[in-house]
Amino acid sequence: MSTADPTERTEREGVLAEAQEGIGGALKLGERVNDLSLSTPMNSIQDVTPSQTPRVLRDPAYIRKREEALRATGETLHQRCTVKMERLHQLRLDLAKKQPAPTKSADTIEEKQLAILKLEEARLQYEYQKLQSNREIYPEVLPEVTKLRVRQMAQDSIRDFGIMIPHLKKELTDTQAELASEKRLLKELQEIKRALQARRDDLARLIETGSSQESNQGRQKLLEARRQVQGLMKELTTFLTRHCPPIQPDDDDPREFELKTILEDIMNLSVSQPSDPYLVLVPGECYPPHVEQLINAGVAVRHPRDSQRLRLVDFFS
Known part of the structure; x- marks a missing residue:
């Protein structure tokens, strides 16, 4: 694995240090501005007595000028950080072009992952502390109040159930009466069904017996009629052929x-x-x-x- 030029390495380390210093300064400045806006709002500045606050600090023009200066300083630091990061990125690209593709060892990858995880942990810790500082503190509920609430809820539930019980009993009685009526109707319908089934079976047997007899008689009559028609047609054809x-x-x-x-x-x-x-x-x-x-x-x-x-x-x- 080839090493980079000492001059370029020094320059890159200097740019990285300046970028980190600019980022740290911007973060600290943002925290100071947030603390200042949270700790000393405009209402609190107006509430301070003239004996405690100088006239210059109570001047709205001075306050506006100070806010503009802080905003301009933040923008300047942001621009400097952007320029330094671009310069650092350009140096990394130049270094990557000059050096052959290095074989990354497992230790280097683990160190980078560990550094990334540490930065993520620091960011999460900062956000957690910020949330903790902005969280509203609610007073704890006394045990006696909790017991009273539970007792009141139980009494309300008992009262509601007592009101519902008579209605439920009446509905149960009506349902039982309707069920008994439906059972009687079902029994009657089953008896009618059995009677109709028996009647249908009797009619089917009668129809089968009568139809078989009638069909035999009708078949015989039909055959006899066909024979007669065939005989008459034969005689008619013979007569017409002879005389016409x-x-x-x-x-x-x-x-x-x-x-x-x-x-x-x-x-x-x-x-x-x-x-x-x-x-x-x-x-x-x-x-x-x-x-x-x-x-x-x-x-x-x-x-x-x-x-x-x-x-x-x-x-x-």
Whole structure:
């Protein structure tokens, strides 16, 4: 570890000493000003009798001049401290540039940390002493006064509890009566629930038994009706194929018209759309003689207000 130039070291130590001396002087001056402002306020200066205080000290101009001088002195010391600290910082930077990066030993770091902790301790001690000096001293409370306060608090609590007890008893009685009423209502509701549950079970068994029987009968009837319809449709198709073969009205037009096509359409609409079973007769897609033949035979009927709509006659009406 290389050492610095003795001249620079002396200069740096002198600057550090001057900076510390300036800081100490500023702190002492600030303490003196604070002590002076705390110990001798303006009211106390006015309360001093003329025989005890010279006329110059009682002059407001003199007091103002003295305060300005103290303020100017403090500012001067502050500026000097700032200049010295800047100079010290510059010397440290120059020294750091001239010397290689030193390997800091553990002892040097511990010493610096110890110095920092000592400065922090001194600052905290100073603040603690200042707080102790400015703290207001309150008179101690006598034990007799404490006992009287505790007794008074106990008596107030007993009085409040005595006022609340009748109200709490009344509220407890009302709550118990309401609870008994709710229990009776709950018992009645449980009985009604059991009766309704039993009735629902009986109805479910009856419905299951009746529905099974009805479903079997209905299924058989439906199958029989389907067989009959299939047989009738087969016979109708055979009859129409034999007696009403397809017709080609125009030799130039290859289209053929069948009577069974119109009959099947109106029969399907009567089943699928019972509310509106009318078939729309589009011109050119049906043979008019077939429509007239169905109407004359009493099988179909036109719409009362639209002749181009046709439906099956209600045979079971």
